[in-house]
Each structure stands twice: as C-alpha cells, then as structure tokens.
Amino acid sequence: MSTEPVSAAPPPAEPEALPSAPTRRTFIAATTAVGGVAVAGGVIGGSVLVGSEDAAAAVAPVSRVSLTVNGTRRTVTVDNRTSLLDLLREHLDLSGAKKGCNAGACGACTVLVDGRRVNSCLTLAVRLEGAEVTTIEGLADGDRLHPLQQAFIDEDAFQCGYCTPGQIMSGVGCIKEGHADTPEEIREWMSGNICRCGCYVKIVRAVEQTAGK
Amino acid sequence: MSPQPQAAVGAPLSRVDGRLKVTGKALYAAEHDVDGVLHAVLVDASIGRGRITSLDTGAAEKHPGVLRVIHHRNAPKLPYLDNPGSNNPEGRRLRVFQDDKVLFHGQPVAVVVATTLEAAQHGASLVKVGYDAQKPSTDLAEAQPDEPTKYARGDAEAGLRKAAVRLDLDYRMARNHQNPMEPHATIARWNGDRLTVWDKTQWVVGTQTELSTVFDLPMKSVRVISPFVGGGFGSGLRCWPHTVVAALAARELKRPVKLVLSRRQMYFGTGFRPSYDYRVRLGSDRRGRLAAMVHEMDAETSSYEKFEEAIMLAGQMFYSTPNVSQEYRKVPLDVNTPIWMRGPGFASASFAIESAMDELANRLGVDPIELRLRNEPPEDESNGLPWSTRRLRECYSVGAREFGWDRRNPEPRSTRDGDWLVGLGMAAAVYDPGRFPAQARVRLDADGTAVAEAATIDMGPGTYTSQTQVAADALGLTMRNVTFRLGDSLYPPTPPHGGSMTMTVVGSAVLDGCNKVRGRAIQLAVEDEESPLYGIKAEDVVVRNGRLHVQDDPARGETYQRLLTRNKLTHLEAVGAYAGAPEPARHSYFSYGAVFTEVGVDATLGLVRVRRMLGVYDVGRIVSPKLADSQALGGMVGGIGQALLEHTVTDHRDGRIVNASLADYLVPVNADIRDLKAIYLEGEDPDADPLGVKGIGEVVQVGVAAAVANAVHNATGRRIRELPITAEALI
Numbered sequence: 026m027s028t029e030p031v032s033a034a035p036p037p038a039e040p041e042a043l044p045s046a047p048t049r050r051t052f053i054a055a056t057t058a059v060g061g062v063a064v065a066g067g068v069i070g071g072s073v074l075v076g077s078e079d080a081a082a083a084v085a086p087v088s089r090v091s092l093t094v095n096g097t098r099r100t101v102t103v104d105n106r107t108s109l110l111d112l113l114r115e116h117l118d119l120s121g122a123k124k125g126c127n128a129g130a131c132g133a134c135t136v137l138v139d140g141r142r143v144n145s146c147l148t149l150a151v152r153l154e155g156a157e158v159t160t161i162e163g164l165a166d167g168d169r170l171h172p173l174q175q176a177f178i179d180e181d182a183f184q185c186g187y188c189t190p191g192q193i194m195s196g197v198g199c200i201k202e203g204h205a206d207t208p209e210e211i212r213e214w215m216s217g218n219i220c221r222c223g224c225y226v227k228i229v230r231a232v233e234q235t236a237g238k
Numbered sequence: 239m240s241p242q243p244q245a246a247v248g249a250p251l252s253r254v255d256g257r258l259k260v261t262g263k264a265l266y267a268a269e270h271d272v273d274g275v276l277h278a279v280l281v282d283a284s285i286g287r288g289r290i291t292s293l294d295t296g297a298a299e300k301h302p303g304v305l306r307v308i309h310h311r312n313a314p315k316l317p318y319l320d321n322p323g324s325n326n327p328e329g330r331r332l333r334v335f336q337d338d339k340v341l342f343h344g345q346p347v348a349v350v351v352a353t354t355l356e357a358a359q360h361g362a363s364l365v366k367v368g369y370d371a372q373k374p375s376t377d378l379a380e381a382q383p384d385e386p387t388k389y390a391r392g393d394a395e396a397g398l399r400k401a402a403v404r405l406d407l408d409y410r411m412a413r414n415h416q417n418p419m420e421p422h423a424t425i426a427r428w429n430g431d432r433l434t435v436w437d438k439t440q441w442v443v444g445t446q447t448e449l450s451t452v453f454d455l456p457m458k459s460v461r462v463i464s465p466f467v468g469g470g471f472g473s474g475l476r477c478w479p480h481t482v483v484a485a486l487a488a489r490e491l492k493r494p495v496k497l498v499l500s501r502r503q504m505y506f507g508t509g510f511r512p513s514y515d516y517r518v519r520l521g522s523d524r525r526g527r528l529a530a531m532v533h534e535m536d537a538e539t540s541s542y543e544k545f546e547e548a549i550m551l552a553g554q555m556f557y558s559t560p561n562v563s564q565e566y567r568k569v570p571l572d573v574n575t576p577i578w579m580r581g582p583g584f585a586s587a588s589f590a591i592e593s594a595m596d597e598l599a600n601r602l603g604v605d606p607i608e609l610r611l612r613n614e615p616p617e618d619e620s621n622g623l624p625w626s627t628r629r630l631r632e633c634y635s636v637g638a639r640e641f642g643w644d645r646r647n648p649e650p651r652s653t654r655d656g657d658w659l660v661g662l663g664m665a666a667a668v669y670d671p672g673r674f675p676a677q678a679r680v681r682l683d684a685d686g687t688a689v690a691e692a693a694t695i696d697m698g699p700g701t702y703t704s705q706t707q708v709a710a711d712a713l714g715l716t717m718r719n720v721t722f723r724l725g726d727s728l729y730p731p732t733p734p735h736g737g738s739m740t741m742t743v744v745g746s747a748v749l750d751g752c753n754k755v756r757g758r759a760i761q762l763a764v765e766d767e768e769s770p771l772y773g774i775k776a777e778d779v780v781v782r783n784g785r786l787h788v789q790d791d792p793a794r795g796e797t798y799q800r801l802l803t804r805n806k807l808t809h810l811e812a813v814g815a816y817a818g819a820p821e822p823a824r825h826s827y828f829s830y831g832a833v834f835t836e837v838g839v840d841a842t843l844g845l846v847r848v849r850r851m852l853g854v855y856d857v858g859r860i861v862s863p864k865l866a867d868s869q870a871l872g873g874m875v876g877g878i879g880q881a882l883l884e885h886t887v888t889d890h891r892d893g894r895i896v897n898a899s900l901a902d903y904l905v906p907v908n909a910d911i912r913d914l915k916a917i918y919l920e921g922e923d924p925d926a927d928p929l930g931v932k933g934i935g936e937v938v939q940v941g942v943a944a945a946v947a948n949a950v951h952n953a954t955g956r957r958i959r960e961l962p963i964t965a966e967a968l969i
C-alpha cells in the first residue's frame with residue numbers, strides 16, 4: 026500500500042472558541058482590525074519591539090498593542106499569531122503562566138484579564154489593547170504573599186508546581202466570582218485546571234479557606 | 239539514623255521550595271533564560287510505518303524567521319554509540335534523521351528552526367513530506383508476540399487440575415500516558431565541543447550519558463541541568479529523541495535552541511504504560527487457600543526496542559501459592575517504545591491479581607480481607623528470604639476499622655442512594671522499590687550554614703524538602719541553615735528519580751555525608767585544647783541548632799562557627815555514599831498498602847463516581863509527613879484515572895493516536911475527586927537502609943484500579959475486567 030504525499034504536520038488542533046473571542050484561524054485570516062487597532066506590517070517604527078532583531082527582520086504581520094501587565098504599562102509589537110501566553114513567556118520574561126496544552130484544555134496558562142480568569146493560550150495578544158493582565162508574578166504584594174498563595178503552601182496544595190500558578194489564578198477568579206461557597210462548588214468551578222499530581226483535595230481546601238477569610 | 243536528635247525528620251513541614259512555586263519563580267526546562275535562543279518545532283510522521291519518499295521544505299524555508307529545516311537528507315551522521323548503563327531497553331534506539339524509515343506514527347522526520355516560536359510552528363506546518371506507507375501493526379490482540387519470559391515453581395497445571403475451585407479470567411488494560419502537566423522540553427547550547435542542556439528529565443545523569451554516546455563526547459563535556467520538573471510519572475526516565483534533536487539543531491545552527499513538545503507530540507515523543515492482556519487462572523481449596531496460579535501476560539512494546547517491566551514479581555511473591563507459572567510475552571508493534579509509568583508493572587499486575595482475588599472471595603462467600611489473610615505468606619516464596627517488614631495484616635485491620643468495612647454488604651447490588659448503586663471494595667498494593675548506589679556532597683561552612691548536593695531530581699514528591707530535613711537533623715542545624723541542591727549533572731551521581739528510591743538512596747547518601755561532616759567537627763572539637771569539648775568522648779557529643787555539646791550536659795559546648803573559625807577552617811566537606819542493596823540479599827523488601835473505596839454507580843447511566851477512598855501504607859519511616867500525604871492522595875488520583883478514565887486510543891488503520899490531547903485523553907479533574915485519605919503505619923524498616931524508609935511514590939497508585947473495580951462489582955453485580963471501566967461497559 027502506498028499513499029500520496031501528504032503533509033507531515035497536520036494543522037494544530039483548532040481550539041474551542043471562547044464565546045467572545047475569535048478563533049485563531051478566523052482571526053489570522055482576517056488580519057484587518059480588531060478592537061480598533063490597525064493591524065498591519067508598518068507600525069513597527071517608534072514602538073518597543075519585543076523579541077530579537079531576527080524577529081524584526083521577519084516580515085510576519087505584526088501589531089502594536091498597549092497593555093498593562095502586573096501594573097506596568099507596556100507597549101509591544103507582536104506577531105499577530107502570538108498568544109498572550111507566548112507573549113508573557115517568550116517575550117516579557119514572565120514564565121509564571123505555564124503552557125500545558127496550548128489548547129484550552131488544562132488551565133495551566135490561567136491569568137486574569139481585566140479581573141476575569143482566562144486561558145492565555147487561547148487569547149491572542151493583539152486583542153488586548155488597553156487590557157489589564159495579572160499573572161502569578163503580580164499577585165503578591167511585594168514580599169507579602171496573596172492569602173491564596175500562602176494557603177497553597179500551608180495546605181501543600183501542589184507537588185511539581187507546574188499547574189500551580191494556573192490553579193492559584195483560577196482560584197482567585199473563582200473566589201471573586203462567588204463560586205467558592207462550598208467544596209462541591211469549588212470542585213466544579215476549579216475543574217478547568219488539571220493537576221496531574223492529583224492535589225485536588227488540598228487545592229479545594231486552600232481555596233475554601235481563603236474564600237472564608 | 240544517627241544518634242542526633244530528630245527535629246526536622248518526621249515533622250509536618252511545608253515545602254522549602256513552596257514560595258518559588260506559588261510565585262511563578264521556579265524555572266522549568268523551557269523557562270531558562272538562554273541568550274540568543276532559537277526555537278525549534280518538530281515535524282512528525284503522518285504514517286504508521288514506511289519510508290519517506292519526498293521532502294519539500296521550500297515553503298518552510300521561505301517563511302519569514304525560519305532559518306533551517308533539518309531532516310534525514312541534510313542531517314550529519316551521528317555516532318550513536320551503545321549506551322549500556324542507560325534506561326534504553328534492549329534493541330536499537332531510534333536514531334533521529336539518520337535514514338528514511340518511519341517506524342511509528344508521529345516519529346520525528348524533520349525539525350524547523352526559526353527565530354521565533356510563531357515562525358517555527360508555522361514553518362513546521364509548511365513542510366511537505368511524501369511517504370511510501372505500509373499498514374502498521376498496532377493492535378496488541380492481533381500481533382505476534384516474542385519469545386516469552388517464563389517463571390515456574392511447583393506444577394501449576396497439576397495444581398489447577400486438583401483444585402476444588404478454579405477460575406479462568408481475562409483482564410485487559412488500556413494504554414496510559416503519563417501526561418505530566420509540563421510538556422517535555424530541552425534547551426541546548428554548545429560552547430565549542432561542550433554541550434549544556436536544560437532538560438525535563440527524571441535523571442540528569444541518564445540524559446548526560448545518552449547525549450555523550452549519541453554525539454561521542456566525553457561525559458564531562460556534557461552538562462544537564464534540571465532544577466524543577468513539572469511532573470514525570472515515568473515519562474522522564476529516559477532521554478527521548480527530541481532532546482537529541484535540540485542538541486543537533488543547536489550544533490548545526492551554532493546557536494542555542496529550545497525545543498518544546500506539543501501536548502499532541504507527548505503521546506508519541508515520550509513513552510507510555512503499555513496495554514496488557516492479562517489472563518489469570520487460579521485454583522484454591524474450599525477455604526480459599528491458593529493451590530495454583532497461572533499468569534499469561536501480553537504487553538505492547540515497539541518494533542525496535544524490547545520494553546520490560548516488573549509485571550511478574552507480584553504473581554510470585556504476593557500470596558502464598560505452592561504452584562505458580564508465568565509467561566510474559568512482549569508484542570512488538572509499530573509504536574514508539576513504552577516507558578515505566580507510576581507503579582510500573584505492579585499497577586498493572588495488581589489489577590488482574592487483586593480483581594481475581596475478589597472474584598474468588600465472591601465465589602467462596604469469604605470476606606475479601608479474610609481471603610487475603612488466609613493466603614498471607616510467612617516468607618517470600620519466590621526466593622525463600624524473610625520479609626524485612628511486611629505489615630499487611632495491620633494495613634487491612636487499620637483500614638477496615640477506619641473505613642467502616644464492616645458496613646459493607648457482601649451481597650452485590652444491595653445498597654442504594656437515590657439513583658446511585660453504592661458499593662465498597664478493597665485491594666492490596668505492593669511495590670518493589672529500587673536501591674541503587676548514590677552519592678551526595680555535603681559542605682559545612684564556617685558561618686554555620688550547610689549545603690548538600692546530589693544529581694537527583696524533584697518532580698513533585700518534595701526531594702528538596704525531605705533531603706533538607708535529613709541533612710538538618712544529621713548536621714544538627716535548623717532547616718533554614720541548610721540548602722539542598724539538585725538537578726545538575728555536576729553534582730555527585732544518583733540513580734533515576736523514580737522506582738520509589740530517591741528518599742532511600744539519596745537520603746542515605748546525604749545522611750552518610752552529613753554524619754561524616756558532623757563526625758569531623760566533633761573530632762576536631764574533642765582534640766582541640768581550646769574547645770570546651772576537649773577530651774570528651776566523640777560519641778558523647780551531639781549537635782543541636784548548630785551548637786556541639788555534651789549529650790548529658792548541654793551547657794558544655796560551642797558552635798560550629800566558633801570551632802571552625804578558631805581552627806581557621808573555611809568549611810568541612812565530605813562525600814556521602816549509599817552502596818546499593820546488600821549483596822547477597824538477606825531480606826525481601828517491599829512497600830505495601832491496602833486501598834479501600836466506596837463508589838457510586840448511576841443505575842441508569844452507568845456513571846461511576848468514587849465517593850471516598852482510604853489508603854493504608856506500610857512504607858517504613860516517613861521523613862516528611864505533609865508531603866508524603868500529598869503523594870499518597872496523588873497516587874490515588876492517578877489510580878482513579880487508570881480505573882475510570884485513561885485510555886490512549888489508536889486508529890489501527892494508520893497507527894495514529896486519535897485522542898492525543900488533554901481534551902480527549904481524559905484524566906481526573908477536580909470534580910472527579912472527593913474524599914481521599916491516607917494513613918501511614920508508624921514505624922520504620924531497620925533492614926531496609928540507614929534511614930529505615932521503603933519508598934512511597936509508586937505503591938500509592940498500585941491497587942487503586944482493582945479496588946475501584948471490586949467496589950463497582952459490589953455496587954452493581956457487574957464484574958468489569960477491562961480498564962478503564964466505562965459507562966458503556968456498565969449500561
């Protein structure tokens with residue numbers, strides 16, 4: 026049996042679109058304007074270009090975005106394909122948000138955007154003009170940990186720690202949403218965050234305690 | 239242990255690296271800041287077996303940012319020397335980009351290197367590969383096994399024939415993937431002929447030897463760094479092809495290269511727990527005393543390597559059985575090579591054996607715990623050795639009491655809670671922890687702080703914390719004044735971080751190193767005329783909070799700081815060692831447990847929910863109770879996944895894994911897990927090792943799947959002999 030030549034790399038799995046967000050494919054196909062920001066190749070001049078010089082030489086479609094990350098205003102020029110997660114991890118030196126699946130299925134990349142928890146792997150950086158992003162690195166108040174961070178340590182609500190930033194950001198969102206009244210409710214509303222080390226019992230305890238404070 | 243007071247060991251301390259992990263500052267493999275790093279993305283084969291006939295890289299190379307596409311037509315030939323001391327199974331390991339052969343679906347066939355991740359990803363999608371495809375063989379049930387590995391004692395067939403009660407049972411277990419939350423990743427950087435890699439691995443020394451043999455470099459030219467590992471469960475026990483690709487690409491491009499597997503690529507770029515067909519035939523007398531057991535096991539392996547695991551041992555040592563025969567057949571398939579996954583061998587064997595024991599208990603109308611007690615062996619019948627410690631009876635009795643086993647109605651399908659049929663089940667657990675040689679370096683500085691280091695890993699169990707506890711007590715320092723370092727091949731060598739041996743072997747080496755350093759300090763003091771301890775017998779001196787003093791006269795003493803400073807010493811240093819399991823063995827040494835669970839099964843929908851679970855363990859001394867508890871609960875969660883959810887599905891037409899994502903390969907989420915509890919029997923195993931520990935991490939997953947299946951039977955009257963137990967099987 027032999028087959029026709031085929032592409033060895035199937036296109037990346039199409040993530041489920043958030044109700045309010047365009048999918049990557051529709052977005053990339055229609056690189057015209059999003060959120061009032063002109064998206065074109067010619068807006069590099071004058072802006073802070075993230076990435077290396079090689080990246081500048083590349084003429085992939087780029088956009089300029091101003092957003093606030095952990096309280097600091099940043100204007101960046103990003104490849105239109107860049108997710109918020111990759112912007113944080115690969116360009117802004119904030120590797121606290123983790124990449125577990127890059128497809129919206131694990132929650133490791135959870136950050137707060139304008140106070141709401143989102144999967145940053147499914148969020149294109151270019152649509153974040155004016156947004157306020159909070160990552161795990163911005164949660165503590167100087168040396169004083171956020172109560173949920175402290176509760177995670179006290180309850181030993183993690184082992185390898187890889188899901189932990191996402192769990193904590195998700196937990197902060199969960200409490201703020203008012204979804205942390207009972208263990209049952211916490212279990213439901215924290216189920217978008219996988220912990221392969223299996224720390225769920227203690228994650229629920231940490232969220233419950235913090236919510237009760 | 240040492241004569242030192244134990245303040246840290248056994249105390250329920252929080253993780254020493256906790257703050258780094260909750261603030262996002264712990265750096266995992268892909269997160270190290272390496273100047274000028276390029277991004278690499280693998281192109282993987284879209285056929286299950288065959289040859290590459292054409293490669294069109296033009297579009298990819300023209301894509302902005304793409305610097306190079308490397309594949310078998312332009313890659314340099316690599317030495318690929320033998321690597322006998324490694325975890326590579328017998329066979330011929332996959333050699334990346336060395337020829338046009340495709341051995342399994344997903345095999346790396348090219349790598350795209352670019353200045354940005356986006357460009358590399360897009361570039362990879364533009365590479366066009368043509369194949370001459372053959373139909374792969376990926377179905378365990380259809381393929382031809384290799385020569386079996388055999389074991390026999392007594393005459394099992396005769397024993398079966400004569401037995402009053404006989405059962406013949408077929409169990410099947412799905413392939414499982416470790417799926418640690420952190421995808422495998424490597425950053426490789428060359429400096430002349432020296433290679434440094436930041437790698438996700440459970441064994442820096444293993445990655446180091448593999449790279450040194452693949453590239454024919456002296457060991458000391460390769461450095462492997464891995465300070466934080468985002469879970470492993472076995473997936474990091476060997477060095478996988480992508481690590482070689484990263485190093486190769488970095489050498490070709492003359493720049494550092496970062497390569498991260500996608501979640502999809504994790505399903506064929508790293509290993510898995512093989513699927514099993516496990517047939518058990520057993521015979522017993524009317525009281526349930528086993529007369530004979532026959533085990534036939536078929537397991538997946540790849541066409542190019544013969545993967546083996548300890549699937550046979552449980553059937554030889556766990557129950558008293560005069561007649562045993564076993565055949566373990568490895569079935570070569572067109573898949574990538576499996577790798578040990580949590581509770582390797584035992585977690586699979588126990589599903590079959592512990593389900594079969596439950597079936598026997600039901601047949602005889604004997605309580606499952608009572609049946610197990612009737613078959614409890616006085617010694618290890620596989621080798622005639624006495625047990626070091628085997629406290630299973632206690633595990634059963636404590637578990638039965640704490641769980642409320644007496645409330646179980648032995649009659650299946652007799653308990654209801656609304657729509658739910660409720661059942662209780664239990665199973666025993668056992669694991670054979672490894673005990674290989676290890677070393678650790680310990681340095682006590684004149685400022686009264688100490689550093690211990692070893693090339694081990696912390697993938698989650700808490701190595702940083704527990705080794706600090708051991709060192710702190712042995713040196714007589716507070717936790718705060720001791721730092722434990724790991725994850726660097728420059729540190730003294732250790733065996734793989736797996737097989738439940740890190741606490742035992744690294745801990746014993748750390749203990750030895752600390753005892754030596756403390757001993758030298760004491761010796762120095764008792765021989766130093768200016769010391770208040772001058773002339774005291776060395777064995778009468780202990781150290782507490784950094785201060786040496788006479789055991790019975792705490793007022794008489796001085797600090798490390800004063801002693802070292804006065805003697806003009808900047809530090810004291812020693813290398814500690816653990817020599818490995820004693821040869822010849824004097825004891826048979828295993829970790830044990832008993833798992834109890836209550837499940838609810840929706841009477842109409844067949845949904846299974848684990849309502850509560852209790853594990854009781856005999857694993858020797860517990861160094862770090864808070865962390866050990868987390869490990870046990872985590873093992874139960876893993877076992878619940880194995881029991882109810884996890885199943886890697888292959889399309890046998892082309893060898894493609896159809897559910898290679900976390901949306902389609904189901905693992906337990908928070909809503910799946912309710913009430914879990916672990917109890918560790920107090921005590922230690924003095925024959926095990928200097929610390930008296932036996933190892934936790936593997937045994938805690940063993941037995942869980944059988945306990946769930948047994949509870950499902952108690953709830954529904956349905957015996958499910960296939961993992962995972964699905965709603966479909968129960969409707």
Ligand code: FES
Nearest residue numbers: 125127129132146
């Ligand atoms: S990485 Fe975003 S959900 Fe998994």
Ligand code: FES
Nearest residue numbers: 184188220221222
């Ligand atoms: S702590 Fe390891 S995945 Fe959650």
